[in-house]
Amino acid sequence: MPKMMLHVNTKRIQHDEFEKDKANGTKRVLEVDFAMSFSCEYQNEIQSALWSRASVVLFTAAVFCNGNCKTYILCSDTNNKDKDTVFVFLDFFYTEILKENSAISEEIIWSDGPSSEFKNKFMVKTLEILNQKHNRTFTWKYFATSHGKGVVDGVGGNIKRLVRMKMMTQGEGCTIQSAKDFAEVAAQLDTKSHLWYIEEDHIRNEILSQNPWRNVPSIPGIKEFHIITCSTSSGFYAKNNALSTKIALSNPKGNLFNFPGKWVVVCYEGKEYPGEVVDASGDQVQVSVMVPTGPPHHFKWPRQPDCICYLKEDVAREISPPVVVNNRGLFKFIDI
Template identity: 30%
Template sequence: MAMTNAERMKKYREKIKKDKVKYEAMKAKARARNNSIRTVLRGASLAKFRAENKMRQQKFRENKKQSLIDKPFPSSFKSRQSFGKALKKVNSSLPKCDLKKKVIIQHIAQSVGLVPKSTHKRTTLQLADKLKNDVHNFYLRDDVSYQLPGKKDTVVVQEDDGSKVTYQKRILFNNLRENYELFKEENKNVLLSRTSFAELRPPFVVPKAALAHRNCLCLYHENICLLLKSIDKYVDGKFCSSLQIFTDSLVCSTNNEECMFSSCSLCEDFFTEKVEENVSDGNAKITWSQWINENGRAEKKDFSGSVDEAREQSKCFEKLKEEASDEKIVLQVDFAENFNMKEQDEIQKAHWNSKPLSIFTAYVWSKNENFAFALPSSDITHDKFVVDAALEIILNHIKAHWNSKPLSIFTAYVWSKNENFAFALPSSDITHDKFVVDAALEIILNHIVTILPNIKVVDCFSDGAASQFKQRFHFRNLVQIANEHNIDLSWHFFATSHGKGVVDGIGGTVKRLVWSAILAGEVCRSAEDFIKIAKKKTKKVILIEITKNNIDTSKNKLESIFKTAKSIPETLKMHSVKVVDNNTLEFRYYSSCFQKKTVKY
């Protein structure tokens, strides 16, 4: 009867093993083959190979150990009688209790190596995936950390599958202890240690200490922090140990508007009771540093009100993002730092005569999809017309369903229920004026309407830049935009110096991608070149140019409308504007404030 393949191979291996030279040559050939396979493995394949190899080695060691245990030991007794006497002697010495007898026999067997010694296995409680995701999302909240806008502000993170992803760096506002207390306050039923909370911090979210040079911070908050740092050593207790503890100790509730604006009679004496009466040395001289305005006007501002504005606007922002749907979207816009167009290996004269490019960035949140926009422009005025043009482009682009042409860069981000959108609108117009803003908004809104035709409500967030957004011309234009697109439009302003967000990351990302291409030899001399390069590098950001025609169209459309613009009292204090009807605006100090002021045109 013929042998099977398995039998033939078995016979062949037995024959090879008898010839030591051939056997060693075969093993060397197998090693070389296995090593060549390992060298080409990457990512998930390499991780899988290592895991299988580890399990194979572990199984081999266990089998080897078991074979040694099962192997009979040579007898030390000359006869069965002598063995029986020794066994009887041992049994008579053992306790009569079966449990005690088992413990002693087990201990003797372990001491002579018959059975392995028992090892204590430490059990650890695994955190639920939902809790891990909640902590991860907490770190990414805009009221917990802010995103750096620079093209070099990135962190490369290796994912579980072995791939590497570049993230825009985020900086924590507070230290880990304060963030942990805030998380516990919001999630009182969650059991999580501070160590685990710190370990779950994403690698691209870093503490303040990781920043070599910090800038663009809030003037009011930093001045109070500088003061608290100096007086903490002279005040008993921990009332001045951190900014959050200090503000919490001065009010009945941080959620009460009257308390935060010093209008509550119950907590008006808290500063005297908790700070002044706990001063350890009343004769000590304290010195501290303060940021001041050298040029222009300086204004004294109520600090607790500033804290409340920042918190309330952040809460409103997060709430509206969660409520985003196909009919109600959230849009965040801002101008990125101007981009200087350079070339690799350029001569000295060219280096000192580079042309700046303005970039209007935007991000759209919706129900099913988000959109990132970067709108470059050569107009660097950053005025109201540039803003209008950028918004026009974004809306038109969403209408046109991704028919985008991505240099000032106007950035925007839109949140909806199922989908978010990131916008970067480059433009050769770097004025950043009201006409560029209008052109950018027109682009963004038209694009959104195309993708989400059922859109009815738009809540837009931005910083309070007076030359771009927080001004009477832009307020007047909001009525026009709402009427043109038949939408319920509201515009919210973040508190002073608290406007950093995802749109800054969009601007930094597209500039980094284009700059990397320039270093590799690509040429970028215009907004068209910028868009062409950026579109090769990313598909996640919608890139459309704010052209001169877009801005001119905004100027022609708005010149007559702006003649009816009215000066709004207390513009600097207003943080929420809502279009009520065809000629009416509603202003609030912050988005959830009960007090409101109405202006008719």
């Protein structure tokens, strides 16, 4: 029940924050999402055609600014919804589509939080690159899990419905066997959304030319964050939700955490354990953890030291050192 209450609370806080951002005239909100890929079909196809259908990746977006909403669709022949695709699409938005506006003080990206697409260290690096290119604050905000539905979902569903109806219409149908075909037909059917076609080769060439994934640091505890900001003046900071306190990560070019000698909470097999960092190297951190004992929130050192290496992504957060409870080796943490 406490986890459910925390989830509902986060959902409400983030929803209120989204509405406030849309109403703020000094902020421009870009809500993004991947729609389910469109499957290219023939009007009268044989069964074996099922195994050779091409698919179209759809990246839908809605821009909210000064009380106005404009919708956009990027379609591509790539089969990947990974960091490279997201980076190139976002870079295209802010470089080619969204014009510079001196009245805008902050660019805000809203999305749901799948780690494979949006909520990972590569998207934090993307914020840094966008910040450097456009010299303004960029913030990525996430809806609570399973509560990210919005305008963008309707945009993706509607364009797929229109194209499929056209494709299956007897006598007036059309053949769509590629993302380029889809883009041409969709542009004629949906006059409300702005649509662009981006080739997979363009994505590949942009990644090769910009090489954005140099020196990408780990972000321990990123799964708990719902707001991550990159500011030219304040550097990186994160928040668990819109009402929580800021957690300073570092300046954009620095290492996000100085691990050795710190006390942290690590996640192991679904449970959290407090411990002291012994060493850190690459993507791993060695932590000597304590075990729970006696009254709630009390811990002790195990008889045999439990000191192993964890991925830095498994470090949930930094905490204060423990306080001695008695002379029998009992400790407690003010942060737990």
